[in-house]
Amino acid sequence: MAGLQDIKRRIRSVRNTQKITRAMKMVAAAKLRRAQDSLANVRPYVTHIRGLAERLAARAEEPHPFLEQRSKESPVTLVVITADRGLCGGFNAILVNETLRLLREQFASRTVKLSVVGRRGSETLRRRGAELEAAYSQVDEDSPQRLGRDIANRFMEAYRAEETGEVYCLYNEFRSAINQPLRLERLLPMEWESDRDDPSVDFIYEPSAEDMLNQLLVSYLRVEMNRILREAAASEYGSRMTAMDAATNNAGEVIDRLTLQYNRARQDTITREVIEVVSGAEAL
Amino acid sequence: MSEQSNTVRLEIVAPERSVMQMDVQEAIIPGVEGLFTVMPGHTPFFTMTRPGAVVAVDPKGEEHFFAVAEGFVEVLEDHIVILPFTVEHEEEIDRDRAEAAQTRAQRRLRQREDDIDFTRAEAALERAYARIQAHSRLHY
Numbered sequence: 001m002a003g004l005q006d007i008k009r010r011i012r013s014v015r016n017t018q019k020i021t022r023a024m025k026m027v028a029a030a031k032l033r034r035a036q037d038s039l040a041n042v043r044p045y046v047t048h049i050r051g052l053a054e055r056l057a058a059r060a061e062e063p064h065p066f067l068e069q070r071s072k073e074s075p076v077t078l079v080v081i082t083a084d085r086g087l088c089g090g091f092n093a094i095l096v097n098e099t100l101r102l103l104r105e106q107f108a109s110r111t112v113k114l115s116v117v118g119r120r121g122s123e124t125l126r127r128r129g130a131e132l133e134a135a136y137s138q139v140d141e142d143s144p145q146r147l148g149r150d151i152a153n154r155f156m157e158a159y160r161a162e163e164t165g166e167v168y169c170l171y172n173e174f175r176s177a178i179n180q181p182l183r184l185e186r187l188l189p190m191e192w193e194s195d196r197d198d199p200s201v202d203f204i205y206e207p208s209a210e211d212m213l214n215q216l217l218v219s220y221l222r223v224e225m226n227r228i229l230r231e232a233a234a235s236e237y238g239s240r241m242t243a244m245d246a247a248t249n250n251a252g253e254v255i256d257r258l259t260l261q262y263n264r265a266r267q268d269t270i271t272r273e274v275i276e277v278v279s280g281a282e283a284l
Numbered sequence: 285m286s287e288q289s290n291t292v293r294l295e296i297v298a299p300e301r302s303v304m305q306m307d308v309q310e311a312i313i314p315g316v317e318g319l320f321t322v323m324p325g326h327t328p329f330f331t332m333t334r335p336g337a338v339v340a341v342d343p344k345g346e347e348h349f350f351a352v353a354e355g356f357v358e359v360l361e362d363h364i365v366i367l368p369f370t371v372e373h374e375e376e377i378d379r380d381r382a383e384a385a386q387t388r389a390q391r392r393l394r395q396r397e398d399d400i401d402f403t404r405a406e407a408a409l410e411r412a413y414a415r416i417q418a419h420s421r422l423h424y
Contacts, residue, residue: 038300045299048367052358056330145299206317206331215332216356223299 007262018251025244032237053216074165075111081171081232082121089243092120148226172235180235298371312339329359335410337418349374351418382415
């Protein structure tokens with residue numbers, strides 16, 4: 001049986017771990033709240049820009065290249081949004097496994113240009129043999145704008161230059177702290193149900209409809225990428241909060257068990273001492 | 285056509301903040317091809333904004349100023365949607381910061397060292413003007 005001192009030491013060590021996990025849970029909760037707020041602000045903007053672009057596209061005379069299907073044999077760009085840090089449950093592992101599955105199955109016959117946001121994901125994917133075209137880290141977590149813009153600009157350029165025929169993004173959509181389903185979204189060409197109706201209304205465009213549509217689509221992709229980064233960030237914090245909450249609870253259980261063990265051991269020692277005293281007295 | 289109401293619903297939606305909505309008699313909007321005023325029953329109209337002040341006149345005739353950045357505008361018969369990249373209500377504007385940004389941009393423009401900085405400084409200057417204009421409640 002472990003000595004009293006050993007048990008005491010273990011209790012102390014688990015208690016320290018619990019302090020850390022509790023603090024991490026608290027930090028994640030605070031960050032989650034901020035991330036949720038910013039997500040709530042960006043979502044309606046994206047919806048509006050998209051609605052505007054859809055209505056404009058439906059009335060455009062010439063289809064925009066961003067809306068036209070390309071050959072299914074062309075290379076694919078896949079952008080995966082993972083976290084920079086671990087300790088967030090299965091968050092990164094699930095993304096990595098899904099990415100590898102996509103490479104093996106859905107995109108098996110095509111050249112895949114893989115871009116990964118987040119250090120955890122890019123390191124693991126490299127280690128598991130995936131070839132990355134670009135890896136980003138969310139160093140400025142508070143400004144997903146620039147990162148979103150850079151990523152969007154890059155894939156739009158590749159798409160225009162016909163270096164890639166489709167652009168997909170794999171990320172977690174934030175629903176709640178415990179529910180963040182994976183989504184594979186096709187960004188280019190855009191999947192819009194273009195109901196070509198309503199030509200009766202005469203719209204005035206300043207500048208021309210083509211210019212506006214182009215600018216709208218570019219803005220839409222940038223802000224959509226921004227939204228995706230925020231969805232992923234909120235999901236990461238939610239995931240970490242849940243994981244750290246579970247860790248704190250587990251640590252509590254371990255402490256309870258060890259305390260019980262400790263008390264038993266102490267009781268044993270006392271009993272043994274009493275017996276020794278009693279039998280010593282009897283011997284006299 | 286149905287009976288025309290004497291207000292239109294104005295919505296300003298920007299990525300960094302919650303949606304602003306109000307009913308207005310008229311709205312003055314800085315478009316890329318010039319300032320324009322929208323009143324109820326305006327022809328459907330799509331355009332883009334440049335940095336400037338949006339003036340919203342509420343049903344009581346009071347003017348509300350918003351500093352907006354570049355963005356898009358959709359005018360429908362009973363509805364105006366402005367989608368700028370940033371927006372601030374006149375009361376939220378930090379005047380000192382806007383003025384500091386203005387002087388900084390002007391200084392950069394005078395130096396004219398490299399082109400990338402030049403366009404950025406120009407944009408910064410426009411945004412600073414927009415804030416100062418909205419804060420001072422000037423129509424243009």
